[in-house]
Amino acid sequence: MKILAVDDDRDFLAYLAVTLGELGYKxxxxxxxxxxxxxxxxxxxxxxxxxxxDVQMPDMDGIELCARIRSMRKYRDTPIVMATTxxxxxxxxxxxxxxxxxxxxxxxxxxxxxxxxxVVHQLVREQLRANFAVANAGRDIRSAPAHxxxxxxxxxxxxxxxxxxxxxxxxxxxxxxxxxxxxxVGVQVTNAQxxxxxxxxxxxxxxxxxxANCLSDSLSGTRRMLSYAGGGTxxxxxxxxxxxxxxxxxxxxxxxxxxxxxxxxxxGITLPEVTVGPAIHFRVSQLRAPRRLVxxxxxxxxxxxxxVAVTA
Amino acid sequence: MTPxxxxxxxxxxxxxxxxxxxLGHLGDRCLAIDAILERDGGRGIGREExxxxxxxxxxxxxxxxxxxxETLGRLASAVESAWTRTPPGDDGTGPALEVTLRFLDxxxxxxxxxxxx
Numbered sequence: 001m002k003i004l005a006v007d008d009d010r011d012f013l014a015y016l017a018v019t020l021g022e023l024g025y026k027x028x029x030x031x032x033x034x035x036x037x038x039x040x041x042x043x044x045x046x047x048x049x050x051x052x053x054d055v056q057m058p059d060m061d062g063i064e065l066c067a068r069i070r071s072m073r074k075y076r077d078t079p080i081v082m083a084t085t086x087x088x089x090x091x092x093x094x095x096x097x098x099x100x101x102x103x104x105x106x107x108x109x110x111x112x113x114x115x116x117x118x119v120v121h122q123l124v125r126e127q128l129r130a131n132f133a134v135a136n137a138g139r140d141i142r143s144a145p146a147h148x149x150x151x152x153x154x155x156x157x158x159x160x161x162x163x164x165x166x167x168x169x170x171x172x173x174x175x176x177x178x179x180x181x182x183x184x185v186g187v188q189v190t191n192a193q194x195x196x197x198x199x200x201x202x203x204x205x206x207x208x209x210x211x212a213n214c215l216s217d218s219l220s221g222t223r224r225m226l227s228y229a230g231g232g233t234x235x236x237x238x239x240x241x242x243x244x245x246x247x248x249x250x251x252x253x254x255x256x257x258x259x260x261x262x263x264x265x266x267x268g269i270t271l272p273e274v275t276v277g278p279a280i281h282f283r284v285s286q287l288r289a290p291r292r293l294v295x296x297x298x299x300x301x302x303x304x305x306x307x308v309a310v311t312a
Numbered sequence: 313m314t315p316x317x318x319x320x321x322x323x324x325x326x327x328x329x330x331x332x333x334x335l336g337h338l339g340d341r342c343l344a345i346d347a348i349l350e351r352d353g354g355r356g357i358g359r360e361e362x363x364x365x366x367x368x369x370x371x372x373x374x375x376x377x378x379x380x381x382e383t384l385g386r387l388a389s390a391v392e393s394a395w396t397r398t399p400p401g402d403d404g405t406g407p408a409l410e411v412t413l414r415f416l417d418x419x420x421x422x423x424x425x426x427x428x429x
Contacts (some may be wrong), residue, residue, distance in 0.1 A: 009374060011333050011375055013369075014333070015379070018326045018327060054371060085374045107374060107375065107378040
């Protein structure tokens with residue numbers, strides 16, 4: 001795995017290089033500032049597989065740098081790990097919203113670093129395999145749906161959207177104490193399978209992006225994150241007080257969805273119908289794995305399909 | 313066979329040069345913070361001086377524990393938090409100043425210990 005590490009503290013960079021080497025990551029490029037990091041990215045003959053960023057740096061901080069790297073097409077999906085002493089919620093939230101995949105707090109714990117980078121490495125390998133499969137699939141790939149029904153769909157331009165892997169890492173980073181104040185809600189497009197079958201994967205992904213925008217708009221003004229879990233299921237993460245009850249929330253989302261009715265009708269596309277699962281609050285059984293909050297919200301939303309249908 | 317002495321153990325330790333560089337910077341940080349506190353007994357610490365203290369504490373907090381200086385790392389974090397919470401314009405004689413003095417003591421202890429070793 002080819003890693004770029006950016007930190008304005010040369011001692012820390014040297015330490016990171018040694019630690020990564022001990023963990024088996026020998027291909028590490030170091031940059032002492034955000035601008036040097038960008039230069040190394042621009043001039044890299046082979047793209048980096050993973051980027052590690054400090055947050056507090058002069059001129060351009062790590063969160064701004066993260067957003068800048070994310071906006072580069074070839075680094076749209078590259079894991080970006082923040083490594084910082086800034087453990088407050090504001091920095092964590094801003095980092096994930098800027099596109100961070102994971103967040104490590106300094107001083108680095110070697111066991112935790114090994115585990116978290118191990119997962120990132122696995123993600124990189126899966127991405128490489130997927131890219132290889134697409135590049136070598138020949139003509140058939142073009143006639144197949146752009147996205148399978150259960151595939152993830154990038155929601156890069158949706159306000160508050162992050163991918164599922166990053167959302168799980170976000171909860172882990174927040175820690176138990178802060179995670180207790182949050183709730184997860186699953187939102188299910190009840191006719192998702194039908195839309196996928198009739199319209200195909202390309203249109204389906206566009207419809208899901210529209211639903212994601214409706215979801216985001218329906219909670220505008222509150223601090224929230226949302227993610228797409230595949231199969232027409234979304235997860236929203238917000239503070240307990242920000243999430244309305246399921247019926248009200250469902251009706252609100254569907255009101256936004258109904259604004260697409262005329263356009264969808266003109267295009268002959270089926271309008272999505274949305275149901276909302278119960279809000280899942282943090283429990284003692286989730287102490288060791290806060291991500292279970294998200295998994296449970298997804299499962300409960302899928303259970304409700306056809307049971308609590310709130311249509312536009 | 314090379315005998316296992318502290319000297320050649322240090323040679324085999326990839327963190328040894330980093331620790332050396334860190335301790336070198338630590339001495340500079342100690343002097344810089346000390347100079348700020350010396351002025352006016354720490355009562356007239358302005359926004360810029362406050363940022364300098366936070367910056368030095370931040371740098372120390374990020375690496376100290378990883379190099380084996382756990383107490384120093386904890387104190388550095390405490391200094392960073394204390395000054396971040398202290399509103400600009402505060403005279404700085406409160407808890408922030410107290411924890412900063414303990415931080416400086418710990419830096420001196422670590423540097424002394426290094427000299428003796």
